[in-house]
Amino acid sequence: xxLHPKLNPPSASLRQPPAExxxxxxxxxxGRITLASTAARKLWQxxxxxxxxxxxxxxxxxxxxxxxPDWLEAQWEVLLAAALDQTVxxxxxxxxxxxxxxxxxxxKLPGATPAYLAHVRPAAAPAGIATALPNELAGLTVxxxxxxxxxxxxxxxxxxxxxxxxxxxxxxxxEQELANTYDTWLKLLHPDDSAAAPDRIAKKSSSxxxxxxxxxxxxxxxxxxxxxxxxxxxxxxxxxxxERVIGVHxxxxxxxxxxxxxxxxxxxxxxxxxxxxxxxxxxxxxQKRFWLSPAWKHLLGHAENEATDAMxxxxxxxxxxxxxxxxxxxxxxxHTGEATYLETGRLRHKDGHFFPVLLGAHRQFSPEHELQRIxxxxxxxxxxxxxxxxxxxxxxxxxxxxxAVTEAVLVTDMRGKVLYLNAKAAQLTGCTxxxxxxxxxxxxxxxxxxxxxxxxxxxxxxxxxxxxxLGFMANxxxxxxxxxxQAQPVPxxxxxxxxxxxxxxxxxxxxVFRNPDELSLTPDExxxxxxxESLGVLASGIAHxxxxxxxxxxxxxxxxxxxxxxSGLADSEKACLAAKALTKQLLLFAKGGTHVKNxxxxxxxxxxxxRLAAAGATVQISIDAPSDIAPVLVDRAQISQVFQNLxxxxxxxxxxxxxxxxxxxxxxxxxxxxxxxxLPAGNYVDFEVRDNGSxxxxxxxxKIFDPFFTTKKHGTGLGLATVLxxxxxxxxxxxxxxxxxxxxAFSVFLPPAEQPVEVEARRAPTLRFGTxxxxxxxxxxxxxxxxxxxxxxLEYKYDIAHNGEEAIALYRRYLNIGRPYDAVIxxxxxxxxxxxxxxxxxxxxxxxxxxxxxxxxxxxDEMARRFLDLGFxxxxxxPYRVTDLGKVLKAxxx
Numbered sequence: 001x002x003l004h005p006k007l008n009p010p011s012a013s014l015r016q017p018p019a020e021x022x023x024x025x026x027x028x029x030x031g032r033i034t035l036a037s038t039a040a041r042k043l044w045q046x047x048x049x050x051x052x053x054x055x056x057x058x059x060x061x062x063x064x065x066x067x068x069p070d071w072l073e074a075q076w077e078v079l080l081a082a083a084l085d086q087t088v089x090x091x092x093x094x095x096x097x098x099x100x101x102x103x104x105x106x107x108k109l110p111g112a113t114p115a116y117l118a119h120v121r122p123a124a125a126p127a128g129i130a131t132a133l134p135n136e137l138a139g140l141t142v143x144x145x146x147x148x149x150x151x152x153x154x155x156x157x158x159x160x161x162x163x164x165x166x167x168x169x170x171x172x173x174x175e176q177e178l179a180n181t182y183d184t185w186l187k188l189l190h191p192d193d194s195a196a197a198p199d200r201i202a203k204k205s206s207s208x209x210x211x212x213x214x215x216x217x218x219x220x221x222x223x224x225x226x227x228x229x230x231x232x233x234x235x236x237x238x239x240x241x242x243e244r245v246i247g248v249h250x251x252x253x254x255x256x257x258x259x260x261x262x263x264x265x266x267x268x269x270x271x272x273x274x275x276x277x278x279x280x281x282x283x284x285x286x287q288k289r290f291w292l293s294p295a296w297k298h299l300l301g302h303a304e305n306e307a308t309d310a311m312x313x314x315x316x317x318x319x320x321x322x323x324x325x326x327x328x329x330x331x332x333x334x335h336t337g338e339a340t341y342l343e344t345g346r347l348r349h350k351d352g353h354f355f356p357v358l359l360g361a362h363r364q365f366s367p368e369h370e371l372q373r374i375x376x377x378x379x380x381x382x383x384x385x386x387x388x389x390x391x392x393x394x395x396x397x398x399x400x401x402x403x404a405v406t407e408a409v410l411v412t413d414m415r416g417k418v419l420y421l422n423a424k425a426a427q428l429t430g431c432t433x434x435x436x437x438x439x440x441x442x443x444x445x446x447x448x449x450x451x452x453x454x455x456x457x458x459x460x461x462x463x464x465x466x467x468x469x470l471g472f473m474a475n476x477x478x479x480x481x482x483x484x485x486q487a488q489p490v491p492x493x494x495x496x497x498x499x500x501x502x503x504x505x506x507x508x509x510x511x512v513f514r515n516p517d518e519l520s521l522t523p524d525e526x527x528x529x530x531x532x533e534s535l536g537v538l539a540s541g542i543a544h545x546x547x548x549x550x551x552x553x554x555x556x557x558x559x560x561x562x563x564x565x566x567s568g569l570a571d572s573e574k575a576c577l578a579a580k581a582l583t584k585q586l587l588l589f590a591k592g593g594t595h596v597k598n599x600x601x602x603x604x605x606x607x608x609x610x611r612l613a614a615a616g617a618t619v620q621i622s623i624d625a626p627s628d629i630a631p632v633l634v635d636r637a638q639i640s641q642v643f644q645n646l647x648x649x650x651x652x653x654x655x656x657x658x659x660x661x662x663x664x665x666x667x668x669x670x671x672x673x674x675x676x677x678x679l680p681a682g683n684y685v686d687f688e689v690r691d692n693g694s695x696x697x698x699x700x701x702x703k704i705f706d707p708f709f710t711t712k713k714h715g716t717g718l719g720l721a722t723v724l725x726x727x728x729x730x731x732x733x734x735x736x737x738x739x740x741x742x743x744x745a746f747s748v749f750l751p752p753a754e755q756p757v758e759v760e761a762r763r764a765p766t767l768r769f770g771t772x773x774x775x776x777x778x779x780x781x782x783x784x785x786x787x788x789x790x791x792x793x794l795e796y797k798y799d800i801a802h803n804g805e806e807a808i809a810l811y812r813r814y815l816n817i818g819r820p821y822d823a824v825i826x827x828x829x830x831x832x833x834x835x836x837x838x839x840x841x842x843x844x845x846x847x848x849x850x851x852x853x854x855x856x857x858x859x860x861d862e863m864a865r866r867f868l869d870l871g872f873x874x875x876x877x878x879p880y881r882v883t884d885l886g887k888v889l890k891a892x893x894x
Contacts, residue, residue: 023037024040031076031116032054045096055072057075082731087104088103089102089123090102102120106118110252149166150170151249152164152232152247167249185197190216190218211234213230215229215252227251228250228252231248232248233247281293281296281377290309290311292308301351319345331371331374339363340405344381345357345359347378356381357380358381360379402422405424409421410425414507418444424514428492430480447476463496463511473494493513494511598633598635601631602629603625606664608636609640610664625664633753638729639730643687653744655693669686679733684750686749688748689746691744696740698740701738704720705724727748727750772893774796774822777801777803777804777830777839779827802830804835804842807843808842823852825855828854836855844871856878
């Protein structure tokens, strides 16, 4: 059964609305309508308020319908995933009259509370915002007058300005109190945010539109400043001149205050971890990353800048009787069954003496109960505190610590009377601490079976009768209090253990539980978590390939240096370029998606993906993607992550025998209606990743795309869930075919792009000008010497600066005599001085015509585009050859 909307091509039998009609619907987080434009009410033929409160999916035809209570929620989730920031075709269902074909695009509105704006357009209407937006604004009477979002329209060409009543109300003004002039905007703008004026946020562009999104401050009528999120589009004329700016304003002051509060909290923690009394540590055993804070090192007598191996230093600080088995065994041996604990103990100082400490730790375990990560602190106690029998941890401190953990904690005595519950436990049980203390645990912690709420279990009896560790119980829920029959049971995962005194006598029971729904990940978190997991899997293979490339480079250089034989230098140069390409791919993968889609050839996607995913592997990979395959419009980083995951899975599924192969293929296909649900009929690009590995058992085949499902010992189960999420975001679908013992084939269907791949024009081979003067800035002396030689070989005159201060002084000296440099090359990162960006901004103030080039080790298209938009004329990626340097200078000086 499918929940997907009916994405059929427009039918001639359906009513086609007039081309000028357009509709906007404001939605809350659950997909219910809060505001509707005049065009929306006209489209669905309703009164002024009939659409308010209606669920968006009810306005369209779907293939499957149901009266189940959660069906609308499921339809909304599917529609949100399909239409967020992209257009999908649907069939609208008016209250009266015939159905009509429309396109729908959902846009997330700024603000702390999730909300969305649905753009509904006739199927045949043009998508160009330059013609559609003004008509929409004219119909948004309710939103412009009463909404919480302010609309504005700055027509710079005709000198006409419009601020909606809600725009003025946002700042505390009545409609007649603010004039509709551009000076109004400038007067209310915070002096430090003057660069946020909408006619200054972009340079001249080609004709068309450019979206923008900014955060800045504007003055309220009462005198204080509000943080504003401004989003919209700039519209340019044929000559690239900015003619119009249209957009919306939303108040994000509350979010900004929360961010400031979070930064303050981080600063406090940083102070504690740096020079305060709290020594922090973190050991990630899964990723082999170990860290000790400067305060921890100081606690043990180490200097902050002293190079210490974290694991060795921690193990050396443990008492001799506990240090022998290693750090991991130390943390596994104590407080079994508890994720978070506090205890007192001793640590050995660097000079050999022991001193008392309080240890707090939080452990994370894999589904196989292997220790994956531990985060904790040490706090030095007064000398003799333990020997004197003093209580090392004040009760108030313990209560505060338990209140801070995310798990619910409930403690009873041996008779089952509640002694303590933290804030999370009070929230999940629906009972405050005052009402719970002294009552039987069965009245507070009332657990029932999820599948049968009428069947109750006695949690206390389960804990007291258990002969070994209770483990995690995952099939229960907490029944609501008896006096609240309207509430629903809350699903929980829980465990419990008996607590004993110093003589081993049982004195009570500790229950720890939480709502498993709070463990879910957003799509962005899912992609990010999987990306980090994949980087860990690929690390050794990438290191293997880099070492092979470095061997070729070092061998060719040493051969030329020691024997004056330069026959290996050509191979060294090729190896450098291959390492540069691998680094670019690695940076792109580590950064993640840019949410910017480009037209990419399928062969480039498969080649880039296999370069990283198969690094260091012995498997044989073949790529079959002819040049006539249609290109696709994708977020290159995210779609590469899809195929890297599939290739990694294929490599790991291979038996440890010769003959392991992976086939990567791309082909043009035409799908019929219903052939690959829920994709509509049409043309697609079919990508296939096939292996001859062990295959997937039938009982697991239906679960492989579920988050956290995995059969790997050290896997997280995020890989294929991430793949499915990304493919759906690109308007595609994925299928799998597997036979145990023969292999597995994954097929990814993506819609083809409507435009061809952009081909960079070949540059002329001539590189030498010999007439320019160049200022080069870099803090690395060897790079300065090498680049100076390159510039001399290209017959340019040059000067060298080692930081921004020197570059500014040199530029000012020659500018004052009327001989400014023809070009300036600036390294972005300078240790102990002004970097490239700050230097450029100061040079630009001196000379608006300065022609500057970025020199950076980050080979990233998004970063290059950002600096070019800032005003730089070129982007030079390290490492570079003489030809690369000559090309960028020729482009800038030409």
